[in-house]
Amino acid sequence: MVSMMRQVIPKNIPDTPGVYLFKKGKGILYIGKATSLKDRVRSYFSGDIAESRGARIVKMLEEAQSVSWQETDSVLEALILEAALIKKHQPPYNAREKSDKSFLFVGITDEDFPRVITIRERNLQTTNDKLLATFGPFPHASQLKEALKIVRKIFPFRGEKDPVSREKKGKSYLNRELGLVPDFNVLGKRGYARTIKNIILFFEGKKGALVKKLEREMKSAAHKHEFEEAEHIKRQIFALNHIRDVSLIKNPRQSASIRELRVEAYDVAHIAGTNRVGVMTVVECGEAQRSEYRTFNIKTVRSGDTDALREILERRLAHSEWQMPNIIVVDGGVAQERVAHSVLKSAGVTIPVVAVTKNAAHRPQAVRGPRALVRAHEADILLANSEAHRFSLAKHRRKRKISRN
Numbered sequence: 001m002v003s004m005m006r007q008v009i010p011k012n013i014p015d016t017p018g019v020y021l022f023k024k025g026k027g028i029l030y031i032g033k034a035t036s037l038k039d040r041v042r043s044y045f046s047g048d049i050a051e052s053r054g055a056r057i058v059k060m061l062e063e064a065q066s067v068s069w070q071e072t073d074s075v076l077e078a079l080i081l082e083a084a085l086i087k088k089h090q091p092p093y094n095a096r097e098k099s100d101k102s103f104l105f106v107g108i109t110d111e112d113f114p115r116v117i118t119i120r121e122r123n124l125q126t127t128n129d130k131l132l133a134t135f136g137p138f139p140h141a142s143q144l145k146e147a148l149k150i151v152r153k154i155f156p157f158r159g160e161k162d163p164v165s166r167e168k169k170g171k172s173y174l175n176r177e178l179g180l181v182p183d184f185n186v187l188g189k190r191g192y193a194r195t196i197k198n199i200i201l202f203f204e205g206k207k208g209a210l211v212k213k214l215e216r217e218m219k220s221a222a223h224k225h226e227f228e229e230a231e232h233i234k235r236q237i238f239a240l241n242h243i244r245d246v247s248l249i250k251n252p253r254q255s256a257s258i259r260e261l262r263v264e265a266y267d268v269a270h271i272a273g274t275n276r277v278g279v280m281t282v283v284e285c286g287e288a289q290r291s292e293y294r295t296f297n298i299k300t301v302r303s304g305d306t307d308a309l310r311e312i313l314e315r316r317l318a319h320s321e322w323q324m325p326n327i328i329v330v331d332g333g334v335a336q337e338r339v340a341h342s343v344l345k346s347a348g349v350t351i352p353v354v355a356v357t358k359n360a361a362h363r364p365q366a367v368r369g370p371r372a373l374v375r376a377h378e379a380d381i382l383l384a385n386s387e388a389h390r391f392s393l394a395k396h397r398r399k400r401k402i403s404r405n
Contacts, residue, residue: 010067013038017078018071019085022064022093030060030093033082037069055350060093073207074243076147081205083138094139104144105136106203112189113164114196116157118144132196135203141323142289151202154239155195156182202240211240261285261377264316265329265384268298268308269396277399278312279392282325283384292322293387295395305332306339313343327377329354329384337368356385 015038022030034040044061072078086094105124109115110132119127121137138144151157158164162181175181182192194217201210214237221230263283268276276298282289296315298308309330316322328344328351330336337355344351354369364382367374374381 013041013069014071015039016071017073017075018069019078019081020067020069021085021091022060023066023068024063025065028089028091029064030057030091031082031085031089033075033078035075035078037071041067041069056093073241076150076243077205077207079138079140079143079147080135080203083136084205086137086139087135103137103139104141105134105138106144106148107131108133108196108200113158113184113192115160115162116148116152116199117160118148133200133203142284142292150243151199152180154236155198155202156180157195157199158182158184158192198236207240211237214240261327261380262323262325263327263329263377263380263384264325265331265381265388266309266312266316267331267385267388267392268305268312269392275396275400276308277392277395278308279388279395280312280316281384281387281391283380283387286380286383288383288387293391297399306335309336310339310343313340314347317343317347317349324349325351327352327354327373327381329356329381329388331356331358331385331388333357333368354381356381362389 015036017033017035018037019031019033020037020041021028032040044057070081072081103121104118105121107117107119107124107127107129108131109117110130114132115129117129119129119134124131124134152159156179158181159175162175164184176183182195184192187195198210198214201207201213214233218230218233218237221227221233261284265281265283266278267281268278278296278298280294280296282292294316296312298311300307300311309332313328328340330340330353332355334355337353340353340355344353352370352373354367354374356364357366357368359365364385367378367381
């Protein structure tokens with residue numbers, strides 16, 4: 001079926017941002033976003049698709065009979081449109097291996113000065129916040145956070161912990177000084193309500209309607225001789241029509257299939273079995289995502305590295321709210337690789353495993369794993385592994401210092 005599908009792929013797929021939909025008849029199997037629709041769709045028919053994307057995507061391609069797409073003016077808009085379409089159509093192959101309950105939503109609180117927050121899907125029904133509107137699910141948490149930074153520069157909003165009153169301390173004050181939070185004493189409740197309406201329109205994918213609304217408001221302000229306000233709105237319109245979303249692209253030289261690759265590496269550090277600590281590091285698109293690093297204090301009484309690795313992986317997989325990786329990297333050889341495969345199999349998760357073997361100087365000597373996968377992503381694999389070694393040693397030394405005191 002994959003080879004038949006290749007024959008009917010349209011040749012006029014544009015080299016622009018947008019959202020693509022794999023279909024079986026009129027039913028939608030899978031929805032994704034792309035910086036380049038042309039590159040992204042074609043990447044699904046590369047020779048190593050089973051190794052680079054996994055059995056789930058291969059099965060989806062076997063069922064797919066056609067592909068369609070919607071162009072957007074920016075990657076940011078593609079991210080938002082993807083979430084809206086996933087919510088509307090609930091495609092079966094957009095669910096993660098375990099569940100999609102860890103996907104993020106954008107929530108707007110129902111209060112006098114609403115906050116714009118992110119919330120996990122599993123918490124939507126139990127949150128203490130009354131929500132005016134929600135948007136999502138967003139499969140890529142790190143990209144959503146970058147997207148909100150872009151939106152906030154255009155339409156400054158009150159975040160999770162930003163107070164309404166002025167506070168000259170902490171991050172909330174800094175956000176106000178940077179212009180990311182409006183001065184509510186100047187803007188007022190009605191003015192901020194217009195900002196929230198603008199944000200809602202944008203997350204509804206109605207940029208055209210939003211721009212027209214702003215153009216009307218700009219003309220009205222100019223007519224009233226409110227020239228500063230008219231100029232402010234003019235800048236917002238320009239920003240919407242020239243969205244700077246390079247942070248969502250990460251590395252434009254990489255192929256579309258690599259842009260969403262997430263690599264997690266694991267390592268254990270100790271001296272003769274004492275002060276053991278395990279770590280997880282994350283690399284996406286050639287960049288270390290240090291805010292997503294995690295530390296695990298080893299609880300198992302057995303001193304072997306493989307036992308510690310098993311514990312770390314089991315504890316990591318228990319966190320369904322964390323984004324699942326596309327590649328898992330372990331430090332070691334056959335034994336560590338087997339342990340990783342065993343844990344994943346027990347959890348019912350299919351993720352490629354790569355093992356980095358070191359020489360006497362603890363330098364990478366060989367990389368075990370699917371050859372095509374290793375060739376395509378070797379730089380990210382080695383960076384993640386190097387970061388895991390560095391991070392584990394730093395945490396071990398800190399733990400050893402504390403135990404001495």
